[in-house]
Each structure stands twice: as C-alpha cells, then as structure tokens.
C-alpha cells in the first residue's frame with residue numbers, strides 16, 4: 379500500500395485518478411481492480427516458485443468475469459467451487475483440462491455438468507463416485523477425478539480452517555483407500571489428490587510445514603491409487619495483511635518446501651505435477667472499494683462519515699465475514715491524499731443497522747460530503763461475498779482497469 383501513485387492529490391488506480399475513474403464508472407460505490415497489480419502479483423509468485431509447480435487461480439476469491447478472463451491468461455488453471463463458477467471459467471476461455479471443481483455439496487446436475495465439460499472433479503464423498511459413474515455411462519464420456527483429502531492433522535495459522543479434524547470438506551484420510559477402490563471399480567479416470575487446509579494464513583513457515591505434511595500424506599495414500607498419480611493440488615490459503623501490525627507473507631520457507639517436494643515427487647511419483655491454488659493472495663491487494671461521503675454527522679463529539687456504500691457491498695470490511703474481532707481495513711479519503719491534517723472519524727454505510735461500519739474511529743484527512751472513501755485490500759471476497767439485497771440499496775459496480 380506504500381507505493382500508491384497519486385496525481386494532484388488523488389489516488390490513481392490502474393493509472394486513472396480517482397474522480398475520473400468514478401465518472402467513468404458512472405456511479406459510486408464501485409470496486410476497481412488493477413490489471414498491472416494482478417499481473418505483478420502473479421509474476422512475483424512465479425518468481426518465488428520452483429519451476430514446474432502449477433499455479434491456479436481460485437475463482438471464488440473474485441469471480442468478476444473480466445477479471446477471471448484476465449487471470450486465465452496469467453495462470454496455469456482455474457479452480458471453481460460451483461457450476462456457476464465453472465461457467466464463468468469456461469466462458470473466460472479456460473481449457474477444461476486445466477479447470478478443477480471442489481465443493482462439499484455438489485448437486486447431481488453439477489456433477490453431470492462437470493463430466494459434460496471435461497473438468498477435473500475433486501471428489502469429496504462416496505456419493506459423488508456413484509453419481510459420476512452414472513453420468514459417465516449416460517453421456518459416454520470419461521469422468522476426470524481427484525480425491526480431496528481431509529487430512530488427519532491440522533495446518534496451523536489459517537484464519538478459516540477447512541481441513542483437519544471433523545470437517546464437511548473432502549474425504550477423511552482413513553476413508554480415502556475405500557474411495558480410491560470405488561473409483562477404480564467405477565472406471566472413473568483417476569488423476570490425483572487435492573488438499574485445502576484453509577484461508578488467510580500469514581505465516582510462511584506454517585504454510586511450508588503444511589505443504590510438506592500434505593505431500594507426505596499424498597505419498598502414503600498414492601499406494602492405494604488405481605492408476606499413477608498425475609496431479610497433486612496442495613491448496614493455498616496464502617494470506618494478505620489487512621490490519622496494523624500484520625506482515626506480508628514471507629515466501630522463502632514456502633519456496634524451499636516446494637523445492638523439496640518437487641525433488642521427492644520426481645522420484646516417488648514420477649510424472650505427477652504439483653499445483654497450488656491461490657485466490658486472495660493473487661487478487662486481494664489489486665482491488666479497492668470506493669464509496670462517496672453522503673453526510674458528515676457529529677454525534678456527541680464523534681465524527682461519522684455516512685457513505686453510499688457499506689456492508690451490503692463489502693461484508694469483509696465491515697468485520698462480519700468470519701472475523702472474531704472487528705478491525706479496520708486500511709481506509710483513506712482518496713481525493714485528499716495530499717492533505718496532511720488528520721481527524722478521527724468513523725465511516726459507516728447507509729444501512730439501518732449498527733453492523734454497517736467500514737471503519738471505526740480511524741485517522742483520516744478531514745472530509746466533506748462528495749469526497750471519496752477508499753477501502754484498500756478489497757480485491758478478494760468483495761461483492762460476491764456480500765449481502766447486496768439486504769435493505770434494498772443499489773448494487774455496486776465493478777471495473778477492471
């Protein structure tokens with residue numbers, strides 16, 4: 379966030395000064411995603427990864443079609459978590475060979491759609507094996523599958539845990555051999571394994587440890603595979619700093635772990651490729667959310683900036699997207715970047731609920747109605763993860779610049 383360009387006191391995003399960008403969009407609130415930042419982040423990840431590791435984008439983090447289309451050209455594959463996301467990925471021109479589909483509750487029709495599309499299905503239950511077998515038979519097409527493992531260990535450091543212990547995600551390690559056997563009997567096209575430990579992990583050493591443990595587990599389970607393993611999706615969950623005191627992820631230990639994994643895989647699972655699936659880490663820092671100040675209220679000594687945007691577009695910044703403690707995302711008055719003076723103000727939305735807070739008692743340039751509030755770190759889990767219908771306010775716009 380330190381290297382933000384400004385022109386005449388205005389934040390520039392995608393090279394466009396903020397007020398001009400608002401005019402171009404034709405409304406506030408809006409999200410803006412910067413192509414240059416997306417490309418730079420993918421390049422930085424590639425530079426940190428040992429050669430040969432596949433890099434996938436997890437569409438869930440930001441499914442805006444134009445962004446998915448742009449990302450498709452930068453990464454090696456797209457991971458989707460519903461038939462809706464699968465349609466976005468395929469419309470964006472993704473090669474189905476490089477699309478994989480995970481999710482704890484895939485509807486029957488979604489499994490049929492996956493077979494008809496030729497994408498890789500990460501199997502998460504015995505039920506899915508049966509449904510895929512009948513889809514194959516009916517359509518006369520192969521079903522490409524991997525097994526999503528719920529490991530018998532926890533990966534520490536993730537903000538939201540999605541693996542280890544009792545979980546609805548994936549197949550428990552103990553049950554994997556039986557599922558592999560069923561896959562073999564059903565004649566599904568087995569390709570490999572998938573693990574996804576959880577989201578928003580900021581500790582490189584813990585991510586590295588999780589990768590090594592996951593890889594170890596895959597090597598163990600591969601003995602029961604019906605055919606040689608070709609694909610090992612080791613997940614992601616790499617975090618970005620949102621709050622004061624949080625440090626950007628140190629990729630050095632992650633890179634070392636992946637190099638060790640590559641080396642062992644070459645001898646123990648020859649022909650298999652390791653893949654990472656990253657959502658937030660690739661897109662989160664490339665996006666801003668912009669809302670306009672509607673009113674400036676003074677209540678018993680405290681300043682409230684009431685904007686036309688809020689939790690209905692940006693649930694995460696309001697602190698209601700799985701956070702235990704509400705903390706402020708980085709926020710600025712985007713058309714007053716040169717102002718040195720500071721006041722303490724709270725930024726709230728127009729919804730008639732105390733949950734609708736974008737920033738609580740934070741230091742900002744003094745502002746007036748008409749000014750533009752910018753929330754940084756907003757490229758992931760924005761509009762698609764927010765209750766846009768709540769209270770009947772207009773939806774936000776999204777642009778890729």
Ligand SMILES: *Cc1c(COP(=O)(O)O)cnc(C)c1O
Nearest residue numbers: 436439574577578615656657658
């Ligand atoms: C949510 C999810 C992702 C993306 O997580 P990020 O924390 O945004 O990187 C990737 N894979 C699976 C299976 C997921 O459920």
